[in-house]
Amino acid sequence: MRERRVELYDTTLRDGSQMEGISFSLEDKLKITEKLDEFGIHYIEGGWPGSNPKDIEYFRAVKDLPLENAEIAAFGSTRRPRVRAEEDANLNALVDSEAPIATIFGKSWDLHVTRALKTTLENNLQMIAESIEYLREHGMRVFYDAEHFFDGYRANPEYAITTIKVAEEAGAERIVLADTNGGSLPSFVKSVVEKVKEEIKTPLGIHAHNDSELAVANSLMAFEAGVIQIQGTINGYGERCGNANLISIIPALELKYGVEVVGRERLKKLKELAHFVAELANMEIPRNQPYVGDSAFAHKGGVHVSAVLKDPRTYEHIPPEAVGNRRKVVVSELSGRSNLIYKAKELGIDINENDPKLQEVVKKIKELEFLGYHFEAAEASLELLIKKVKGEYTPTFELERAMVVSEILPDHSPISEATVVVKVGDKKVHTAAEGNGPVNALDLALRKALSEFYPELKKISLVDYKVRVLGSEKGTAAKVRVLIQTSDGRRTWGTVGVSTNIIEASLNAIIDSMEYWLMKGRENK
Incomplete structure (x- = not known):
């Protein structure tokens, strides 16, 4: 010193x-x-x-x-x-x-x-x-x-x-x-x-x-x-x-x-301090804020990740742990095999360079991101996708069809009613529910249909919902990406859905969220 x-x-x-x-x-x-x-x-x-x-x-x-x-x-x-x-x-x-x-x-x-x-x-x-x-x-x-x-x-x-x-x-x-x-x-x-x-x-x-x-x-x-x-x-x-x-x-x-x-020990609490003050100030910390932002040590390009896995000093000016941060590898259309291997290990999935399914997973991710999917903030959807491609996931339920009707009357609150047909094993359930909007109605109808088989779904709730228009020049015909955050009160996970129909995109993200929760429950038994 x-x-x-x-x-x-x-x-x-x-x-x-x-x-x-x-x-x-x-x-x-x-x-x-x-x-x-x-x-x-x-x-x-x-x-x-x-x-x-x-x-x-x-x-x-x-x-x-x-x-x-x-x-x-x-x-x-x-x-x-x-x-x-x-x-x-x-x-x-x-x-x-x-x-x-x-x-x-x-x-x-x-x-x-x-x-x-x-x-x-x-x-x-x-x-x-x-x-x-x-x-x-x-x-x-x-x-x-x-x-x-x-x-x-x-x-x-x-x-x-x-x-x-x-x-x-x-x-x-x-x-x-x-x-x-x-x-x-x-x-x-x-x-x-x-x-x-x-x-x-x-x-x-x-x-x-x-x-x-x-x-x-x-x-x-x-x-x-x-x-x-x-x-x-x-x-x-x-x-x-x-x-x-x-x-x-x-x-x-x-x-x-x-x-x-x-001192070096206190320095490890730098990110904690930054976020503590930001929370009381009611301000968001920019993801790219040096040292303490969530993206400060995030690696997206395949070349970067490959090098970082060999020696972090190749693309990191300091060890992230020195300031209380952590390394993050992002899986996207820019990803290579190294990104996916790192991310899979982080998610607890066994995959390596010799796995015959590795290239298939990378290809599938790039295809979906080309269509508008975005897995950086939807790690639950990513984990489901990897396990589905590897043949390590058995669906807990299957949605056969869904319909939602919204009635808008002057001087009255809108009414939305959703009807779903869900198959669990060899049993089929047909049910309906009303909500304060089409997405809420679908969520409630799904829960109602599945409650007989999976009562634990009542423990989870949607805590954030974001819609991003993709290709806005197409106006109302544009695709939308829906990102949702779901929580069980202890942890939170993100899922994604994409469609030209906002209801379908939302429903796909909700289904991923429920499937992820049920999958984790089975793994922890």
């Missing part, structure tokens, strides 16, 4: 919560605080106590949490241009928060001073100094965020440097250079940080926004140039395009630079 200290400063609860669509409750913020502390984050910015009652309450409540690793910071700004520090409500809210650290931002860009604050450059310097001094007089440690520093340096380097020199002289413990508009390039960030280090002795930090998709790169370049504190958010949440994503920065520091920031 490199002997280099790096401080992780998380602002998910303040900057991250400013992302459109995110609203953390007080309980959410406290849960995230505990999770960040457990993971090993050094500083947690809890909010802006001068801006809303929820953040004021957070700083009261967080004092009762038994934190082991993190220190709590309260966020705010320098005093207002025409108000004395001791009379400034924002500064007094920081003091009243009783947080050990105050992180305040001030203006580094002369444009903001004259246009936004409508004050003089000299008064801005006084605002920075007096605010830091006032907070320190009240026992708070102060981190100073130099807002728009890189834009300010580009426009007027002498004044930008003067603002942070004033902050240093006033006693700020950290000077954090902010790329607030997110428009700087990594080479520029690195060169500016190097120049600042020649002028400033106080430890530096970086606070990068992602408007140019460069926040992670800019943060790492600032690290290379000598900053010791990196600020960011979990999953890159934040204003506009977001902040620097700590979920990408942390493994880069640990695994690429060899700097211990949370």
